[in-house]
Amino acid sequence: MAAATPMMQQYHDAKQACGDALLLFRMGDFYELFFEDAKTASRILGLTLTSRDKGENPIPMAGFPYHQLEGYLAKLIATGLRAAVCEQVEDPKQAKGLVKREVTRVVSPGTLTDDALLDPLQNNYLAAVALPVDLQAAGALAGIAWAELSTGRFFAAVVPLARVNDEIARIGPVECLLGDEAEFKLHLPSKAVLTKRPAWAFAHDTGASALARHFQTKSLDGFGFTEDDVPAIRAAGAVLDYLQETQKTNLEHIDRLLPYRSGQSLEIDEATRRSLELTRTLRSGSREGSLLAAIDRTATPMGGRLLADWLASPLTDKTQIEGRLNAVAELAHESSLRDDLREQLRGVYDLQRLLARVATGRCTPRDLCFVGRTLASLPKLKAKLTARKSTLLGELEGQIDLCPEIRAQLESALLDDCPLLARDGGMIRGGFHADLDKLRDLAAGGKQWIAKYQAEEAARTGIPNLKVAFNKVFGYYIEITNSHKDKTPPNYHRKQTTTNAERYVTPELKEYEEQVLTADERAKELEYDLFLKLRDIVQAATRRLQGTAAALAQIDVLASLAQLACQRNYCRPVMTEEPVLQIVDGRHPVLDVIETQGSFVPNDARCGGDDGFVLLITGPNMAGKSTYIRQVALLTVMAQIGSFVPANSATIGIADRVFARVGASDELSRGQSTFMVEMTETARILNTATARSLVVLDEIGRGTSTYDGISLAWAIVEHLHDTIGCRTFFATHYHELTDLAGTMAGVRNLNVAVKEWEEQVIFLHKIIPGAADKSYGIHVARLAGVPRSVNERAKQILAQLEQEHLDSDGKSKLAVKPKTKRRGDLQLTLFAPEEHPVMDKLRQLDPNSLTPMAALQLLSEWQREVKAEASRTNLSLTPLNS
Structure with missing residues (x-):
C-alpha cells in the first residue's frame, strides 16, 4: 500500500468499500480486475490473466471492454457472486490529474434491473428473514419481507417460525438476507443465494425509521401495519438497507410497503408445492412441464x-x-x-x-x-x-x-429506432430542437456553408475553379490549380503542394473547422441533456x-x-364454502396439454356429504392413482386463482390449505432418509390440517417394513377421519385399508379399473367405486422382466400373508378397533365391576355351559391385567381371592 500508485490507491479504497464483491474498475474503455478478483474472473469468465507492474511483485490483472459489461455481469451473477461496478464519474478530458472514480452499484442476484440479466417471466425477489431472539420459544414468530427492485413491489409479513420455509418456497427469492449469527436452516430454492448481514440491519427501531424516511411518512400505520408487525418491519428494514447500500441511487419507484396476511390466500407448504409441480418440475427444476407452463x-x-x-x-x-x-x-x-x-x-x-x-x-x-x-x-x-x-x-x-402529455413528448422527441447508449447520441428527432439541428448540420460538414463560402471566395478572387475540400490529415482547405496560382490572395496560407495545384487555409476556414470538429461532441451533450429531461418527465409520473x-x-x-x-374446453367451477368436491370428467391440466388430443382418460371426483370425505384409491402401479389425486388438487388450486378448470362440470369447496404428499424424496443434506422425510411431511399435515383443508396422500408408509407401513397408514386414515374430518384422497397399495370403509362412515373405496386378458394386464385409467381385488404388483414385475420362478414364489408368499390377517369368517383382523384405555378408567369398587374386555367376555358366556376351569382362567386373565394397570398407575391393591 505504501508503494501504491495514486490509481492503485484509488482501487484499494473502492475495494474496501464494496467488501466481498468482485470490483469491476473502469479504466478508459475497459473494466479491469486486480489481485484475487482477477484470478476469480479469469477462471469464471474465461478472461486472459495478465499482470500489472511486472517485476518482483506483479499484480494479477484481467479485464474486458466496457460495452460487454452486461454479458459478463450475467455470468458472474449466475455463479452466485456479487460484483461492484466502479465507474469514472468525471470526464477524463476535464480531469485535473487522476480521474475521479466511485462504486456506483453493487450487483447481486436480488438487485438486478437490466433486461439482459433477468428472466422476463420470472419474479426476481430479494427476501429477508428476521428471526426471533429465542428460536425454541413456543409460538415464536418471524418476519419475512421481499422486494423486487426491477418492478418496485415490496411486501412484509409475520409468520410462525415453523412456516418460514413454506413462505420462502411460496415467494421463491433469488437472494435471501439473514443475520450473520443466525442459527436457522433456510430451505432456499435451487440456485438462490444466502447473504449474511450484520445483526443491526435487522433492528426494529433502525428499520422503522429508515422505512418512514424512505416513504416520507411519520409511521407505517398508513400502510396497514400495527404493533404486532414488529418482526415484519425488522425484515423490511433489512431489505431497504441492503438496497440502499448496493444501489446508491434513487429508489422512489418502491413507493409502498404492503402487508401480507396469512389466511388471505390458500396455504401451500413447501412439500406440497414440490409434489404438485405448480411452477417447477420435480425432476429438472425447470418451468417446462409445470402447471404454470401448461396454463x-x-x-x-x-x-x-x-x-x-x-x-x-x-x-x-x-x-x-x-x-x-x-x-x-x-x-x-x-x-x-x-x-x-x-x-x-x-x-x-x-x-x-x-x-x-x-x-x-x-x-x-x-x-x-x-x-x-x-x-x-x-x-x-x-x-x-x-x-x-x-x-x-x-x-x-x-x-x-x-x-397523453408524456406520450406526446416522447413521440415528438425520440426516434422510432433509438440506440442503447444515451451518450452516443442519435436518439432525438430532427426538428425537435433548433440548436441541436444546427449542431448536427455543422457535424455533418455544413454543406450549405461550404458551398456558400466557396462561391464567395471564387467571386472575390476571380478563380472560377476554386474548391473547398476536406481530408483527415489537414482538415478543411482551399485548392487552387497552378494555372490560377498567381491570383492567390495574401491572406491564404499555403499548406500543401500537389502535382497540379496548391492547397491553402484561411483563418475563417480554420475557425469554421474548429466549430465542425466540436459540433458532434456538443450535439451529443445536448442530446444527453434532452434525454435526461425526458427521463425526469417519465420518472415524475412513475406512480401513475x-x-x-x-x-x-x-x-x-x-x-x-x-x-x-x-x-x-374448460368449464367454470361453482365455488362454495362447503367442504365438497364434485368434479365430472375432470382432466389433469398438464397431461391434458402434453398428451395427444383425446388420449387422456377423464375421471369423476366426488367427495363430501353422502359421497364420503376420505376416499381410499387402490390399484396397480402405472394405473394412474397418483395422477388422479394430483389432478384433484391442481383443479382446486386453479379454481381458487379464478381460472376455469378442465372438466365437464365442477363444484369446488374453497379450501384453506392444500396438502400433497406424492412421490419419494430424501434430504441427504439435512441428514434425513426418504422415510423420515415422508413421516415429517405427514406429521405436518396431521398437525395443521383443518376441516376445510384438502389432503392428497400417495403410498404413505411404503418406506418401512410392510407391517409398520400398514399400521401407520391405517392409523393415519383413522386420524384424518375421526379427528380432522377433511377431504382426503388416499392412494395406497395396502389393500388391507379398504376394510376401513366397513367401520368408518366417511370412508369410501375407489379403484383403478384393470382388464385381465390371457394373463395380460390392461390399465384402463378409469376410477370406479369399490376396492381393487388385488394389487397386480406381481403382474407388473412380470412385465418388467422379473424371472418366472421369482413371480411364482411371490404368488405363494402373497397367498400365505393374506391368509394370516383374516379371521375365521374371512374378515380382516385389523378392522376391529380396540377400545383405548385412559388413565382413570380403572374402577376399583365392590359395588360395580369396571367395564373391561374380560368382563364383556364373561357376560357373553352361557352360564349353563361355563365350566369352573374356564371361569377361573378368565378371572386370572382379568387379575393379571388389573395388576398391570395398578403398577402403571402406582395404586396398591388387595390380593384378589380367586
Missing part, C-alpha cells in the same frame, strides 16, 4: 409474472374468486373482445421493469422509446373495456392512465404508470385464462 397464455412478461404470483398464492375469499371468474367468463364468451385485447397487449412492453430502470437512473433511450410505444397502444385497449359487465374489468379500465402497469398485467392474465378455457 400460461399471457401476451406480456408482466402478465406471465403475475400468473406465477396467482399460482403461488391462490385466493380463499369467495367474493374475490367470483370476481375473477366473472371477468374470465365475459372474456371467454366474447371472443372478439378477447382477441382485440390480446392483440393490443402484444404491443405493450414490460412497463414495470422499464419504470424501475427509469427510477434508478439506468434506463436507456430505447427504454424511453418503449414507454412511449406502450402508451400509444393504451387508448384502443382502454376503449375496449368500457361498459363491461364484469366489475373487475370495469375497475381495471379505470386504473389505466393514458398519460405503475398503476397502469399493474392493471395491464391483470387484464393480460384474465384474457390468458379465458383463452385457455376456450382452447381446452
Whole structure:
C-alpha cells in the first residue's frame, strides 16, 4: 500500500468499500480486475490473466471492454457472486490529474434491473428473514419481507417460525438476507443465494425509521401495519438497507410497503408445492412441464409474472374468486373482445421493469422509446373495456392512465429506432430542437456553408475553379490549380503542394473547422441533456404508470385464462364454502396439454356429504392413482386463482390449505432418509390440517417394513377421519385399508379399473367405486422382466400373508378397533365391576355351559391385567381371592 500508485490507491479504497464483491474498475474503455478478483474472473469468465507492474511483485490483472459489461455481469451473477461496478464519474478530458472514480452499484442476484440479466417471466425477489431472539420459544414468530427492485413491489409479513420455509418456497427469492449469527436452516430454492448481514440491519427501531424516511411518512400505520408487525418491519428494514447500500441511487419507484396476511390466500407448504409441480418440475427444476407452463397464455412478461404470483398464492375469499371468474367468463364468451385485447397487449412492453430502470437512473433511450410505444397502444385497449359487465374489468379500465402529455413528448422527441447508449447520441428527432439541428448540420460538414463560402471566395478572387475540400490529415482547405496560382490572395496560407495545384487555409476556414470538429461532441451533450429531461418527465409520473402497469398485467392474465378455457374446453367451477368436491370428467391440466388430443382418460371426483370425505384409491402401479389425486388438487388450486378448470362440470369447496404428499424424496443434506422425510411431511399435515383443508396422500408408509407401513397408514386414515374430518384422497397399495370403509362412515373405496386378458394386464385409467381385488404388483414385475420362478414364489408368499390377517369368517383382523384405555378408567369398587374386555367376555358366556376351569382362567386373565394397570398407575391393591 505504501508503494501504491495514486490509481492503485484509488482501487484499494473502492475495494474496501464494496467488501466481498468482485470490483469491476473502469479504466478508459475497459473494466479491469486486480489481485484475487482477477484470478476469480479469469477462471469464471474465461478472461486472459495478465499482470500489472511486472517485476518482483506483479499484480494479477484481467479485464474486458466496457460495452460487454452486461454479458459478463450475467455470468458472474449466475455463479452466485456479487460484483461492484466502479465507474469514472468525471470526464477524463476535464480531469485535473487522476480521474475521479466511485462504486456506483453493487450487483447481486436480488438487485438486478437490466433486461439482459433477468428472466422476463420470472419474479426476481430479494427476501429477508428476521428471526426471533429465542428460536425454541413456543409460538415464536418471524418476519419475512421481499422486494423486487426491477418492478418496485415490496411486501412484509409475520409468520410462525415453523412456516418460514413454506413462505420462502411460496415467494421463491433469488437472494435471501439473514443475520450473520443466525442459527436457522433456510430451505432456499435451487440456485438462490444466502447473504449474511450484520445483526443491526435487522433492528426494529433502525428499520422503522429508515422505512418512514424512505416513504416520507411519520409511521407505517398508513400502510396497514400495527404493533404486532414488529418482526415484519425488522425484515423490511433489512431489505431497504441492503438496497440502499448496493444501489446508491434513487429508489422512489418502491413507493409502498404492503402487508401480507396469512389466511388471505390458500396455504401451500413447501412439500406440497414440490409434489404438485405448480411452477417447477420435480425432476429438472425447470418451468417446462409445470402447471404454470401448461396454463400460461399471457401476451406480456408482466402478465406471465403475475400468473406465477396467482399460482403461488391462490385466493380463499369467495367474493374475490367470483370476481375473477366473472371477468374470465365475459372474456371467454366474447371472443372478439378477447382477441382485440390480446392483440393490443402484444404491443405493450414490460412497463414495470422499464419504470424501475427509469427510477434508478439506468434506463436507456430505447427504454424511453418503449414507454412511449406502450402508451400509444393504451387508448384502443382502454376503449375496449368500457361498459363491461364484469366489475373487475370495469375497475381495471379505470386504473389505466393514458398519460397523453408524456406520450406526446416522447413521440415528438425520440426516434422510432433509438440506440442503447444515451451518450452516443442519435436518439432525438430532427426538428425537435433548433440548436441541436444546427449542431448536427455543422457535424455533418455544413454543406450549405461550404458551398456558400466557396462561391464567395471564387467571386472575390476571380478563380472560377476554386474548391473547398476536406481530408483527415489537414482538415478543411482551399485548392487552387497552378494555372490560377498567381491570383492567390495574401491572406491564404499555403499548406500543401500537389502535382497540379496548391492547397491553402484561411483563418475563417480554420475557425469554421474548429466549430465542425466540436459540433458532434456538443450535439451529443445536448442530446444527453434532452434525454435526461425526458427521463425526469417519465420518472415524475412513475406512480401513475405503475398503476397502469399493474392493471395491464391483470387484464393480460384474465384474457390468458379465458383463452385457455376456450382452447381446452374448460368449464367454470361453482365455488362454495362447503367442504365438497364434485368434479365430472375432470382432466389433469398438464397431461391434458402434453398428451395427444383425446388420449387422456377423464375421471369423476366426488367427495363430501353422502359421497364420503376420505376416499381410499387402490390399484396397480402405472394405473394412474397418483395422477388422479394430483389432478384433484391442481383443479382446486386453479379454481381458487379464478381460472376455469378442465372438466365437464365442477363444484369446488374453497379450501384453506392444500396438502400433497406424492412421490419419494430424501434430504441427504439435512441428514434425513426418504422415510423420515415422508413421516415429517405427514406429521405436518396431521398437525395443521383443518376441516376445510384438502389432503392428497400417495403410498404413505411404503418406506418401512410392510407391517409398520400398514399400521401407520391405517392409523393415519383413522386420524384424518375421526379427528380432522377433511377431504382426503388416499392412494395406497395396502389393500388391507379398504376394510376401513366397513367401520368408518366417511370412508369410501375407489379403484383403478384393470382388464385381465390371457394373463395380460390392461390399465384402463378409469376410477370406479369399490376396492381393487388385488394389487397386480406381481403382474407388473412380470412385465418388467422379473424371472418366472421369482413371480411364482411371490404368488405363494402373497397367498400365505393374506391368509394370516383374516379371521375365521374371512374378515380382516385389523378392522376391529380396540377400545383405548385412559388413565382413570380403572374402577376399583365392590359395588360395580369396571367395564373391561374380560368382563364383556364373561357376560357373553352361557352360564349353563361355563365350566369352573374356564371361569377361573378368565378371572386370572382379568387379575393379571388389573395388576398391570395398578403398577402403571402406582395404586396398591388387595390380593384378589380367586
